[in-house]
Amino acid sequence: MSQHDNTAEQAIASVPASEENNKSGRPRSESSRRAILDATRRLLTHTSVQKLSIEAIARKAGVGKTTIYRWWPNKASVVMEAVFSQPAFQNILPTPSNAKQGIRIQIEKLARQLAGKHGRIVAEIIGEAQPDQEAIDMLVKTFLQDRYDALAAYINGGKKNGEFDPDMDTDTAIDVVLGPIIFRIISGQEIDDEFTEQAINMLTKSLSV
Amino acid sequence: MSQHDNTAEQAIASVPASEENNKSGRPRSESSRRAILDATRRLLTHTSVQKLSIEAIARKAGVGKTTIYRWWPNKASVVMEAVFSQPAFQNILPTPSNAKQGIRIQIEKLARQLAGKHGRIVAEIIGEAQPDQEAIDMLVKTFLQDRYDALAAYINGGKKNGEFDPDMDTDTAIDVVLGPIIFRIISGQEIDDEFTEQAINMLTKSLSV
Amino acid sequence: MSQHDNTAEQAIASVPASEENNKSGRPRSESSRRAILDATRRLLTHTSVQKLSIEAIARKAGVGKTTIYRWWPNKASVVMEAVFSQPAFQNILPTPSNAKQGIRIQIEKLARQLAGKHGRIVAEIIGEAQPDQEAIDMLVKTFLQDRYDALAAYINGGKKNGEFDPDMDTDTAIDVVLGPIIFRIISGQEIDDEFTEQAINMLTKSLSV
Amino acid sequence: MSQHDNTAEQAIASVPASEENNKSGRPRSESSRRAILDATRRLLTHTSVQKLSIEAIARKAGVGKTTIYRWWPNKASVVMEAVFSQPAFQNILPTPSNAKQGIRIQIEKLARQLAGKHGRIVAEIIGEAQPDQEAIDMLVKTFLQDRYDALAAYINGGKKNGEFDPDMDTDTAIDVVLGPIIFRIISGQEIDDEFTEQAINMLTKSLSV
DNA sequence: GGGTAACCGAGACGGTACGTCTAGTCTTTAA
DNA sequence: TTAAAGACTAGACGTACCGTCTCGGTTACCC
Numbered sequence: 001m002s003q004h005d006n007t008a009e010q011a012i013a014s015v016p017a018s019e020e021n022n023k024s025g026r027p028r029s030e031s032s033r034r035a036i037l038d039a040t041r042r043l044l045t046h047t048s049v050q051k052l053s054i055e056a057i058a059r060k061a062g063v064g065k066t067t068i069y070r071w072w073p074n075k076a077s078v079v080m081e082a083v084f085s086q087p088a089f090q091n092i093l094p095t096p097s098n099a100k101q102g103i104r105i106q107i108e109k110l111a112r113q114l115a116g117k118h119g120r121i122v123a124e125i126i127g128e129a130q131p132d133q134e135a136i137d138m139l140v141k142t143f144l145q146d147r148y149d150a151l152a153a154y155i156n157g158g159k160k161n162g163e164f165d166p167d168m169d170t171d172t173a174i175d176v177v178l179g180p181i182i183f184r185i186i187s188g189q190e191i192d193d194e195f196t197e198q199a200i201n202m203l204t205k206s207l208s209v
Numbered sequence: 210m211s212q213h214d215n216t217a218e219q220a221i222a223s224v225p226a227s228e229e230n231n232k233s234g235r236p237r238s239e240s241s242r243r244a245i246l247d248a249t250r251r252l253l254t255h256t257s258v259q260k261l262s263i264e265a266i267a268r269k270a271g272v273g274k275t276t277i278y279r280w281w282p283n284k285a286s287v288v289m290e291a292v293f294s295q296p297a298f299q300n301i302l303p304t305p306s307n308a309k310q311g312i313r314i315q316i317e318k319l320a321r322q323l324a325g326k327h328g329r330i331v332a333e334i335i336g337e338a339q340p341d342q343e344a345i346d347m348l349v350k351t352f353l354q355d356r357y358d359a360l361a362a363y364i365n366g367g368k369k370n371g372e373f374d375p376d377m378d379t380d381t382a383i384d385v386v387l388g389p390i391i392f393r394i395i396s397g398q399e400i401d402d403e404f405t406e407q408a409i410n411m412l413t414k415s416l417s418v
Numbered sequence: 419m420s421q422h423d424n425t426a427e428q429a430i431a432s433v434p435a436s437e438e439n440n441k442s443g444r445p446r447s448e449s450s451r452r453a454i455l456d457a458t459r460r461l462l463t464h465t466s467v468q469k470l471s472i473e474a475i476a477r478k479a480g481v482g483k484t485t486i487y488r489w490w491p492n493k494a495s496v497v498m499e500a501v502f503s504q505p506a507f508q509n510i511l512p513t514p515s516n517a518k519q520g521i522r523i524q525i526e527k528l529a530r531q532l533a534g535k536h537g538r539i540v541a542e543i544i545g546e547a548q549p550d551q552e553a554i555d556m557l558v559k560t561f562l563q564d565r566y567d568a569l570a571a572y573i574n575g576g577k578k579n580g581e582f583d584p585d586m587d588t589d590t591a592i593d594v595v596l597g598p599i600i601f602r603i604i605s606g607q608e609i610d611d612e613f614t615e616q617a618i619n620m621l622t623k624s625l626s627v
Numbered sequence: 628m629s630q631h632d633n634t635a636e637q638a639i640a641s642v643p644a645s646e647e648n649n650k651s652g653r654p655r656s657e658s659s660r661r662a663i664l665d666a667t668r669r670l671l672t673h674t675s676v677q678k679l680s681i682e683a684i685a686r687k688a689g690v691g692k693t694t695i696y697r698w699w700p701n702k703a704s705v706v707m708e709a710v711f712s713q714p715a716f717q718n719i720l721p722t723p724s725n726a727k728q729g730i731r732i733q734i735e736k737l738a739r740q741l742a743g744k745h746g747r748i749v750a751e752i753i754g755e756a757q758p759d760q761e762a763i764d765m766l767v768k769t770f771l772q773d774r775y776d777a778l779a780a781y782i783n784g785g786k787k788n789g790e791f792d793p794d795m796d797t798d799t800a801i802d803v804v805l806g807p808i809i810f811r812i813i814s815g816q817e818i819d820d821e822f823t824e825q826a827i828n829m830l831t832k833s834l835s836v
Numbered sequence: 837g838g839g840t841a842a843c844c845g846a847g848a849c850g851g852t853a854c855g856t857c858t859a860g861t862c863t864t865t866a867a
Numbered sequence: 868t869t870a871a872a873g874a875c876t877a878g879a880c881g882t883a884c885c886g887t888c889t890c891g892g893t894t895a896c897c898c
Binding site for chain 6: 233234235236238263264265274275
């Protein structure tokens, strides 16, 4: 499990940890990096992702704009790293259990992550990424991929052990499971326990033989 | 049923047709209105919703910026009216049939509307609306509501005639049905027939008793 | 004589007074124009032309940067209009007198204008204009041309009435007369009465038959 | 006379050749120094002094910015050393002859040096130095001083042997002689033989008794 | 048919942010 | 110790839009 720690940070950071030595010149400032991400998180409590500006982040972080542009290609990347590297967004990984139970746990976890103000921010990140395929890819990589992988494991497990319909396309099934949760926040509604419970029931039914 | 004609246009236009008389002063220019919507549509074939600017629309339409601001509160409104008032986005309405068949028809219609470049534009409209609850409400009103209504009719019908689980919450069920389609375009994937067919099968299963 | 009033302002202003009517759209703000020139003058008492920035002018004048860029092509133009439209830089014009006396008066006037801090600023304007032929042309038009014209009148007069060498090229003669004064400030020296007096003696001698 | 060789280089370089030994640590890299001056000269054929940046020089020379800042206080110094250390700018020194002839030779030489693109560069150097008295001083030291000295020798000689007016202030006389040539390039005009010839005639006349 | 009122286009206004560039400094490793 | 590399804070550049405003004009209705 340890190999998945800090997944988001590593996926976004442009200088992978494994190569960061054996370079000449002044090394990247860890304190600036942290200041930028902290400032971003703090600003996001007051403004939307769209109204957040690189200039404001730089100002708040006490950092030159160039430093941000040197390490992140655009605003979306900074925001994704700032938001998704938070502990609350670390994904839980598949644990040995029956498939239906696993799906339930994954959905509940995601629903909990997207309830409240985090949901708003994620919705705005998704919105911000729309016009740019690269940004969408990064969104998938830093946020959705782990959920995809975990769900795929459970779905494939269920298809093998007879819990789920073996003719079902796994990728489609994942979209069917994730879609309603994401759509809920995208369409401006709250995610509450009642919705979550009902949706889990329907979705597990949809997967069954 | 005729009361649904031109829903999008009427829902967005700030001066309802029924009140546009009995006013003094020069009346709103219909030709300007059309020029603005046409310019918006044409510009959207080349740029994203986010990069589209009110200034560019005004320039292209040969219209003063004030004229746009007078009739639409923001860019999202203009774009929604321009896009959703197109014939391709007029919704089909429930026709008497069994519930499962109705659901299938609705999903197929939506999938067809969102395949290709229209899907990209709708995804960008959804993204653009995220930071503003009012914009999300307008999005629901001009685009989603008709689909909600149609689906609600079928789902409630199915619950009554024994096709669908009567304990199921209709609103949740609608989100479960629409979610995967919308999520598909939001996450940067294409909507093809295979996905649609598979999803319909899963979703009708999820609704069943 | 009246046709020479406010020469500098008219030469620089991009919208000649004679055409400023019969235009559509909001008219140019006279108060902004004045605020920009005032701010420029005030900032020049503290910083050099080179360190002066358009942003600082805009900030100080309470004006958008665009407003400056709309009416002046570059920093040099703003500075020239701000400096040379001051009353102290209005040129004296040829008055009927003998040629030698006229030359003396012109040189004395210029020396007085360039003594003290005005000399520093003019030197910096000249320096700022060097890399750009257009800027040099504007410098000539807004500052030097009047001096050229006045000197030309006296020199040509002197050539006719026998005071000056008739074989002398007038343009060259003007450069010989103006050069030492300008060079004095360019080379970082002060212009004092002793220098002026000596130079006048030498230069009138150089013009004589 | 040999003590004047390479005057410009010695005057600008902060570590005189005579002391560069008897130091501990890694010695100054002669190849870097040359690379910097070469890069500067090459860049000046394409861009103006003002648009030339330390960064561009460092990049072109394959050198760290720090290396430039360690040895030259500012851009003007680098440019002056790069330009004025070229053979074409080595000054000719007074040779025994009559004073008027000496003045003529000095002016002709200077005029030749400032004709063509060298004149543009020198004008830009002068411009660049304006806002900074230290830079002006350095300009005088590396470029003008030799001309001052040579002219002073001839003028003082002429005052003694009766060719020139003995009451004339030598410093003022030098400014009167140099001013027109420098002013000519500063005001964006070309220096051609006709101008030079006419100016020499006028200026020698101005010096005479 | 003259007034009044709201519309229209044009375009200037004060602002904010963009992404790039450079300044001059600082911090590391290699020579 | 100096060199080289390159990251750092700082801040100006010139451009694009925002949403507002101020013009001169136009088109309806109402008295």
